[in-house]
Amino acid sequence: MHRVSALLFMAALLGGCSDSQTCAKRSVVSESACSTSQDCVDMGFQSLVCLDGLCRRTCVVDSECLPNKDDLEDEPDICLQELNALPPAICEAQVCEIACPDAPCAAGESCRNGRCVYAYESFEIPPDDDLADLRRQGWNGIETEFTNPKTEIVFRGILGCDLGDERCAGPASEGERFATLERQSLQVREEVAPTCRPCACCLQCQLSTADEWLRAEGTCPGERPMPLACPATTPAYCQNVCDACTACTNAPPERVGMNLTSCEVLPAQKTCSSCAPCESDVITCTAATCPMCAAEPNSTACIMCVQDNCLESQACQDCRVCDAATSCLVNDPGSAACIQNVTQCEALGDDGCFPAAVSYGRAVLNNLEQALVSDVVDLAQASGQVVLQFDYVPFNVAETYRPGVQQVAPQDWPVVPQEVRVDLCGGNCESEASWQLGVLDRGGMAVIPPVNRRNNGLLLGSQTPLDWTAGQVRVVVPEALRTPQFRFRFVPSLATDTRVGIDNVMVRRLP
Amino acid sequence: MMTRALALCAALSFVGCGEETVSVTVSLTHASDPVLDPYAPSVGLSKVRISVDGPTAADDVAAEIDTEARSVSFAGLPPLESAAVQALGFDARGNIVAFARLDGVELLADADLTMPLRRNLAYVTHQRNSAQDNPQSVVYQIDLATRGLVNKVRLPGVAPTARSITARGGASLLLTVEDQGRGSVVQLSAQDHSMTSITLPVTQQVTYGVAGSPTGVVVGGGQVNLVDLDGGGMVEEVDDRVGGRVLDGVMSLDGRRAIVVVDVSPGVLDIDIVNRTVNTSNALPDAGGVALSPDGRVAYVTSLTSPRVAAVDMSNGRVRVLNGFAEGVGEAVYADELDSVLAVRINSSNGSGRVLGFIAPFDTALDSETAVKTLFYPTGIASDGSGRRAIVVAAGTSTQTAGLTVIETTATTLPQGASALYPTDPDDRFFDGPLSFGQRYQPSDVAVVYGR
Numbered sequence: 001m002h003r004v005s006a007l008l009f010m011a012a013l014l015g016g017c018s019d020s021q022t023c024a025k026r027s028v029v030s031e032s033a034c035s036t037s038q039d040c041v042d043m044g045f046q047s048l049v050c051l052d053g054l055c056r057r058t059c060v061v062d063s064e065c066l067p068n069k070d071d072l073e074d075e076p077d078i079c080l081q082e083l084n085a086l087p088p089a090i091c092e093a094q095v096c097e098i099a100c101p102d103a104p105c106a107a108g109e110s111c112r113n114g115r116c117v118y119a120y121e122s123f124e125i126p127p128d129d130d131l132a133d134l135r136r137q138g139w140n141g142i143e144t145e146f147t148n149p150k151t152e153i154v155f156r157g158i159l160g161c162d163l164g165d166e167r168c169a170g171p172a173s174e175g176e177r178f179a180t181l182e183r184q185s186l187q188v189r190e191e192v193a194p195t196c197r198p199c200a201c202c203l204q205c206q207l208s209t210a211d212e213w214l215r216a217e218g219t220c221p222g223e224r225p226m227p228l229a230c231p232a233t234t235p236a237y238c239q240n241v242c243d244a245c246t247a248c249t250n251a252p253p254e255r256v257g258m259n260l261t262s263c264e265v266l267p268a269q270k271t272c273s274s275c276a277p278c279e280s281d282v283i284t285c286t287a288a289t290c291p292m293c294a295a296e297p298n299s300t301a302c303i304m305c306v307q308d309n310c311l312e313s314q315a316c317q318d319c320r321v322c323d324a325a326t327s328c329l330v331n332d333p334g335s336a337a338c339i340q341n342v343t344q345c346e347a348l349g350d351d352g353c354f355p356a357a358v359s360y361g362r363a364v365l366n367n368l369e370q371a372l373v374s375d376v377v378d379l380a381q382a383s384g385q386v387v388l389q390f391d392y393v394p395f396n397v398a399e400t401y402r403p404g405v406q407q408v409a410p411q412d413w414p415v416v417p418q419e420v421r422v423d424l425c426g427g428n429c430e431s432e433a434s435w436q437l438g439v440l441d442r443g444g445m446a447v448i449p450p451v452n453r454r455n456n457g458l459l460l461g462s463q464t465p466l467d468w469t470a471g472q473v474r475v476v477v478p479e480a481l482r483t484p485q486f487r488f489r490f491v492p493s494l495a496t497d498t499r500v501g502i503d504n505v506m507v508r509r510l511p
Numbered sequence: 512m513m514t515r516a517l518a519l520c521a522a523l524s525f526v527g528c529g530e531e532t533v534s535v536t537v538s539l540t541h542a543s544d545p546v547l548d549p550y551a552p553s554v555g556l557s558k559v560r561i562s563v564d565g566p567t568a569a570d571d572v573a574a575e576i577d578t579e580a581r582s583v584s585f586a587g588l589p590p591l592e593s594a595a596v597q598a599l600g601f602d603a604r605g606n607i608v609a610f611a612r613l614d615g616v617e618l619l620a621d622a623d624l625t626m627p628l629r630r631n632l633a634y635v636t637h638q639r640n641s642a643q644d645n646p647q648s649v650v651y652q653i654d655l656a657t658r659g660l661v662n663k664v665r666l667p668g669v670a671p672t673a674r675s676i677t678a679r680g681g682a683s684l685l686l687t688v689e690d691q692g693r694g695s696v697v698q699l700s701a702q703d704h705s706m707t708s709i710t711l712p713v714t715q716q717v718t719y720g721v722a723g724s725p726t727g728v729v730v731g732g733g734q735v736n737l738v739d740l741d742g743g744g745m746v747e748e749v750d751d752r753v754g755g756r757v758l759d760g761v762m763s764l765d766g767r768r769a770i771v772v773v774d775v776s777p778g779v780l781d782i783d784i785v786n787r788t789v790n791t792s793n794a795l796p797d798a799g800g801v802a803l804s805p806d807g808r809v810a811y812v813t814s815l816t817s818p819r820v821a822a823v824d825m826s827n828g829r830v831r832v833l834n835g836f837a838e839g840v841g842e843a844v845y846a847d848e849l850d851s852v853l854a855v856r857i858n859s860s861n862g863s864g865r866v867l868g869f870i871a872p873f874d875t876a877l878d879s880e881t882a883v884k885t886l887f888y889p890t891g892i893a894s895d896g897s898g899r900r901a902i903v904v905a906a907g908t909s910t911q912t913a914g915l916t917v918i919e920t921t922a923t924t925l926p927q928g929a930s931a932l933y934p935t936d937p938d939d940r941f942f943d944g945p946l947s948f949g950q951r952y953q954p955s956d957v958a959v960v961y962g963r
C-alpha cells in the first residue's frame with residue numbers, strides 16, 4: 001500500500017518533522033528500473049512510485065512536482081543546495097516531467113512556465129507593463145469598425161472584496177487574472193434629417209391603430225417613433241396624410257441611407273421647402289464668418305460659431321422652429337418662447353419641418369468585431385499534434401437567447417443557442433471567409449459550453465479552482481492552418497450579462 | 512508456482528522471503544453503450560493507470576496504457592495474499608473520468624484478472640414534485656468531472672419512488688423502491704442499465720451490497736432482510752425489531768458485515784450477515800453516519816451531536832471511540848488519498864450545509880475553517896471509487912436552488928469544493944413565452960459507481 005506521500009503531508013500538517021540527516025533524492029524519475037515502489041524506496045526515492053518500470057512522481061498539478069517547503073525546513077544545507085541544483089519539473093499527463101528549458105523545446109516553440117508552447121496567455125500583467133489590457137497584450141489586433149468592450153480581463157480581487165465584478169472576479173485558472181467573454185448587444189445608431197409635417201404624420205399614422213390615429217391626427221406629429229416593423233400596406237385611414245407626404249418637396253436622394261423600415265423610406269425622401277435654402281445659407285455664412293471650420297468642422301469652436309452666427313436667416317428659422325416647438329412642449333411648455341415656437345410652427349402648415357430618420361448605421365457587430373481575436377501565432381515550423389488548449393468556466397449560461405436583429409420587431413427575434421465558438425484562421429484573417437469553426441480533439445465542434453454544463457448558477461466570482469478543472473478544451477489545429485499567420489478567436493453568442501471565463505490559453509504540441 | 516512456505520513468508524511480510532515472484536495480467540472490459548462506455552470520445556479519456564497494491568507500504572506497482580490498449584502485465588511482483596487492483600482513467604486535465612477496482616485479490620501465483628472499467632458517474636434519485644414529471648421515478652447519471660447530466664433512466668412500475676440508492680461496486684446500483692405501497696429492490700446494471708427487481712415483504716428504505724458477494728442487506732420498515740442479488744429473491748428475514756429511519760450504512764468488502772445507522776437509540780446496527788444476527792450499539796449518542804476505510808477494515812461512525820467518532824472493527828465488531836471531528840456531523844464518506852472521513856453537518860435552523868474532515872490515522876479533526884460549504888439542505892453524499900472526489904447533493908430551498916457540490920481531496924490538498932445548481936432536465940420542460948426551460952429536480956440521494 002502506497003501512502004508515503006499522504007503521510008508526509010500529514011506529518012507536515014500536524015507539525016511533525018523529519019530528523020533525517022541524509023539527503024532524500026528529489027528527482028522526479030529514476031534511472032534504474034523498478035518492480036515495485038519498494039525498489040524506489042531502496043534507491044532513496046522516498047516519494048516516488050514504480051510506474052511503467054521506473055520510479056516516478058505522480059501528480060495532478062504542477063505544484064506537486066515541486067518540493068514541499070514544509071518538508072525542507074529541517075534539511076541540512078547541503079541537501080538544499082543539492083535540491084536547488086535540480087531541474088524544475090511540471091505535471092504533464094499526471095506524471096512529473098523535467099520542465100523546459102532543461103527539457104529542450106522544438107523549433108518555433110518558446111518556454112513558458114516550464115512548458116514548450118507556440119503561444120501562451122494567462123491574461124496577467126506583462127512584466128514590462130503595469131496594466132492588463134487585451135489590446136496591449138496583442139489581442140484584437142485586426143482593425144475593425146466596431147469593438148466589443150464587454151470582453152475584458154478581470155482580476156481575482158483582494159481578500160474580502162465584494163465578488164462579482166471585474167475587480168473582484170474570483171480565482172483564475174492560472175495566476176490572478178482571466179478573461180471574460182461577453183457579447184456586445186444591439187446598439188441603434190441613427191442619422192436624422194428634416195422632413196415635412198405630412199410625412200412625419202404619415203409615419204405616425206402607420207404605426208397607430210385607427211382609434212389612436214383619430215385621437216392623434218389633430219396634434220401630429222407627436223414624439224418621433226422608431227419603428228422596428230411597419231404594416232405591409234398603408235392603412236386606409238392613413239391614405240390622405242400619406243398622399244400629402246408624397247406631395248412634399250423631394251430631399252436630395254443621397255441622404256437616404258441604410259436599414260430604414262418600409263414606412264420610414266418615404267419621410268426620408270422628403271423635406272420641407274425652408275431647409276434646402278437654410279443649408280445653403282449656413283454654408284455661405286460659415287465660410288465667411290467661421291474660418292476655423294475649414295480646418296476643424298467638428299470642433300466645439302466651429303459649432304458654437306455656426307450656432308451663434310449662421311442660423312438667423314428666415315429659412316433656417318422656419319427649418320428649425322417645429323423641432324424647437326416639439327422639444328419645448330416637453331421641457332418648457334408654458335413659456336412665452338415655447339408658445340411663440342408652437343405658433344410659428346403651426347403657421348407653417350404642411351411646410352413645418354420635423355426630424356425623421358434617414359439612415360440607420362449597422363447596429364450588430366460582426367463575428368470579427370464581437371470576438372476575442374488572438375495575435376498572430378507562427379506555426380510554420382509546428383510539428384506533431386498541435387492544439388489550442390484553454391480552461392473555461394461558464395457563468396450560468398442558459399440554453400438559448402434572443403439576439404436583437406436590427407429593424408426586426410423584438411417578438412420576431414429568433415431564438416438561438418447561447419454559446420462561444422472557437423474559430424481558427426490560417427491567414428487573411430481580416431476576411432470572415434478565412435475563419436473556420438474548430439474541431440475538438442475528442443470529436444465534435446469547438447463550441448462551449450456543452451449542453452450539460454449550462455444553467456449551473458455560477459456567478460462571476462463564485463467559481464472555485466475545481467470549476468476550472470472541469471472545463472479544459474483542446475481544439476485541433478489542422479495542418480492546413482499551420483502557417484506563419486495563424487490566429488484563433490472566441491466568438492461569444494451570449495445573452496446580455498452572460499459571461500464565459502477563459503484562462504491558461506496556449507497553442508502547443510502535445511507531448 | 513509458489514510453495515506454501517513462501518506464501519506464508521509473504522503473508523507475514525518478512526523481508527527477503529526468497530526470490531520467487533508472480534506475474535499478473537490485468538484486463539479491462541467496458542460497456543458498449545456510448546453513454547456508459549468510458550472509451551467514448553465524449554468522455555475525454557486520455558489514458559488509464561493500472562496499479563496493484565498489497566497490504567504493506569511500498570508494495571505497489573503501476574503502469575499506464577493508452578486508450579487503445581485494454582490490458583497490462585506486471586512481472587516480478589512479490590506474492591500477495593490480498594491485493595487491491597485499481598484502474599484510474601484520466602482525462603487530459605487529470606480528472607478521474609473512469610475507474611475500476613478489485614479488492615481482496617489473492618496473488619500467490621501468476622494470475623489473469625479482468626475488471627470492468629466504468630465511467631466515473633454519480634447516480635442521483637429525486638424528491639417527488641407534483642409540478643414535475645415524476646422526478647421520484649427518475650435516476651440521473653452525472654459526470655463527476657464536469658458535474659454535467661449525461662443520461663437518465665426511469666424506474667419500471669406504475670408509480671415507483673426511489674427511496675435510496677447505493678452502489679454495489681462496479682456491478683450495479685441498488686435502488687430501494689416503493690410502488691403503490693409495495694417494496695422492492697431494483698438492481699440497475701452499471702454495464703447496460705438493464706434492471707432486475709426483487710420483491711420485498713414490506714416497503715423498506717435502503718439496500719447494501721458488494722460486488723462478489725451475492726447477499727444484499729435491506730433495512731427499513733422495521734425489518735432487516737437479506738436478499739439474493741444474483742439470484743433475485745428474498746433469502747431471509749433477519750430481524751423485525753429494527754425501528755427508525757436509516758441515515759447511512761456501509762458493508763464490508765467481503766460482504767460479511769454491515770454497519771447501519773438509524774435515527775433511534777441505539778443508533779448503530781451491526782449486522783452479521785454470515786450468522787444472521789443484528790446487534791445494536793450505543794457507542795455514540797445520535798449516530799448520524801458511517802464511512803468505510805479504503806481497506807474495508809474499519810467503519811467510522813459519526814454522531815450528529817458529538818464530535819466523537821466510533822471506529823468499528825469490521826472483522827469482529829469491536830468499537831473504539833476516537834476524538835473525531837471539530838463538530839458533530841452526519842452522513843459520511845471516506846477520502847482515500849487524504850486518509851480522512853468527510854461528513855456533512857446541516858445547520859438545522861436554516862438548512863445550510865458544510866462538509867467537515869477528520870484525519871483517521873491521526874485521530875485529528877480538520878479545522879472547521881477548512882469545511883466545504885454545500886448548497887442548502889444537503890440530502891446525500893457519496894465518494895467515487897478512487898476516494899479522491901466526493902459529491903454532495905442538496906435539495907435547496909426550492910427547485911430553483913437545488914444543486915450539487917463536488918469535493919476533491921488528494922494526498923497533498925485539503926478538501927476543495929465547488930458548488931453549482933443542479934442540472935435541468937432535458938425533457939421535462941416548461942414555457943415562458945417563446946422560450947422553454949428544463950425543470951430542475953430536487954435530488955434526494957446519490958451513489959457513485961464503485962463508490963463506497
